[in-house]
Amino acid sequence: MSAAAELLRATILHTPRNPFNTEHALEAFADGAVVLSEGRIRAAGDYTAVASAHPGAEVRDWRGSVILPGFIDTHIHFPQTRIIGGLGWPLLDWLRLHALPEELRMADTDYARAVAAEFVHELARHGTTTALVFGAHFGPATECLFEAADAAGLRIASGLVLSDRNLPDPLCQTPAEADRLSRSLIARYHGRGLLRYAVTPRFALSATEPMLEVCQALLRDHPDVLFTTHLNENCQEIAEVAAAFPWAANYLAVYDRFGLCGARSVFAHNVHTTDAELSCLSDNGAAVAHCPSSNAMLASGIFPLRRHLAARVRFALGTDVGAGTGFGMLKEALQCHMMQRVAKDAITVTPAQLLYLATAAGADALGLSAETGDFSPGKSADLVRIEALPGTPLAAAFERAETHDALLAALIAQAGTETIREVRVAGKVV
Ligand SMILES: [Zn+2]
Numbered sequence: 124m125s126a127a128a129e130l131l132r133a134t135i136l137h138t139p140r141n142p143f144n145t146e147h148a149l150e151a152f153a154d155g156a157v158v159l160s161e162g163r164i165r166a167a168g169d170y171t172a173v174a175s176a177h178p179g180a181e182v183r184d185w186r187g188s189v190i191l192p193g194f195i196d197t198h199i200h201f202p203q204t205r206i207i208g209g210l211g212w213p214l215l216d217w218l219r220l221h222a223l224p225e226e227l228r229m230a231d232t233d234y235a236r237a238v239a240a241e242f243v244h245e246l247a248r249h250g251t252t253t254a255l256v257f258g259a260h261f262g263p264a265t266e267c268l269f270e271a272a273d274a275a276g277l278r279i280a281s282g283l284v285l286s287d288r289n290l291p292d293p294l295c296q297t298p299a300e301a302d303r304l305s306r307s308l309i310a311r312y313h314g315r316g317l318l319r320y321a322v323t324p325r326f327a328l329s330a331t332e333p334m335l336e337v338c339q340a341l342l343r344d345h346p347d348v349l350f351t352t353h354l355n356e357n358c359q360e361i362a363e364v365a366a367a368f369p370w371a372a373n374y375l376a377v378y379d380r381f382g383l384c385g386a387r388s389v390f391a392h393n394v395h396t397t398d399a400e401l402s403c404l405s406d407n408g409a410a411v412a413h414c415p416s417s418n419a420m421l422a423s424g425i426f427p428l429r430r431h432l433a434a435r436v437r438f439a440l441g442t443d444v445g446a447g448t449g450f451g452m453l454k455e456a457l458q459c460h461m462m463q464r465v466a467k468d469a470i471t472v473t474p475a476q477l478l479y480l481a482t483a484a485g486a487d488a489l490g491l492s493a494e495t496g497d498f499s500p501g502k503s504a505d506l507v508r509i510e511a512l513p514g515t516p517l518a519a520a521f522e523r524a525e526t527h528d529a530l531l532a533a534l535i536a537q538a539g540t541e542t543i544r545e546v547r548v549a550g551k552v553v
Pocket of ligand 1: 198200353391443
């Protein structure tokens with residue numbers, strides 16, 4: 124063990140196994156420790172055992188705190204940072220009247236730079252260490268996001284948002300421009316530090332077939348970039364996609380025709396989905412970003428979680444800021460729990476499952492399972508230290524929780540940014 128090793132002593136909670144498939148998947152150590160060195164997890168377990176195996180490690184006594192894996196947000200829009208909280212619209216009106224006017228402001232690169240700085244600050248402040256982010260429709264604004272994320276040390280995948288119809292003119296590119304700008308951004312940012320590129324058409328409704336062909340070519344020529352877009356969010360949107368692509372059997376078929384439904388694909392929402400689409404997602408190993416706050420805010424509907432499980436479709440949580448209500452991934456987990464409780468085919472999503480959806484499931488969706496999401500030795504030391512403020516109901520819950528599940532449930536229900544004491548990516552404080 125190198126002399127630089129650090130041992131963090133606290134209560135440790137993580138989900139190295141999938142709690143939807145395995146009982147007792149929550150791994151918890153009341154008096155636990157995580158050892159890290161050179162940005163990597165070296166061990167996680169009971170303090171006494173871990174400390175005796177790593178006698179040279181520098182000990183940080185964080186007793187009274189809980190350490191969780193860094194949160195992973197699989198769907199969030201950086202240009203919408205300043206418009207959280209538009210109440211009362213369905214999706215297409217919200218886009219036209221609330222979101223797109225703000226996205227147009229990203230043409231001003233100074234404005235975009237300021238928003239990008241706020242955006243990465245908010246991610247870190249909420250304990251989010253990894254995110255798949257919708258960039259802007261403008262190259263320079265998208266560069267601002269990459270630069271800000273790189274400077275902050277966050278693990279971000281993002282890309283220029285592509286559109287060539289049905290949006291205000293300044294938000295559209297020609298397919299040739301989209302191709303040229305995307306390739307230039309991929310060359311500059313994909314693989315730089317912790318950054319990765321994601322090919323990002325806004326949604327099928329704002330893309331022509333030549334634009335989808337550009338996406339296909341970008342993925343073909345760059346075998347490790349991601350793909351992300353929206354799918355089956357709102358019934359009116361689905362009807363308009365069907366009218367725009369009359370040859371498509373369903374919404375997903377539009378993307379699938381261009382080879383865009385694969386193991387590198389993350390589709391946001393999929394609220395109103397068919398069994399054929401679920402099979403296609405599952406067969407191709409594609410993932411879904413489930414954004415319960417946004418689904419409620421825009422009255423899009425309740426995510427068919429049971430059907431995704433039954434079809435073995437991978438899914439993880441996303442905040443969908445700015446249609447979502449904020450950057451907090453524990454709050455998003457709580458919203459998931461609450462909406463599934465009131466769903467017609469109600470399911471009680473357990474605290475361990477919720478933690479998994481906010482951490483390891485996100486890593487899996489983004490192809491980062493070997494790198495982050497839990498505290499298995501060798502993974503990147505991406506973590507959040509949470510400590511309840513003294514005298515609060517959460518502090519009382521910390522003291523009296525009889526089980527790790529109860530402690531985790533209290534955290535999911537109550538822990539806000541005021542409880543987040545430290546956030547690290549690859550061992551470094553962000
Ligand atoms: Zn979205």
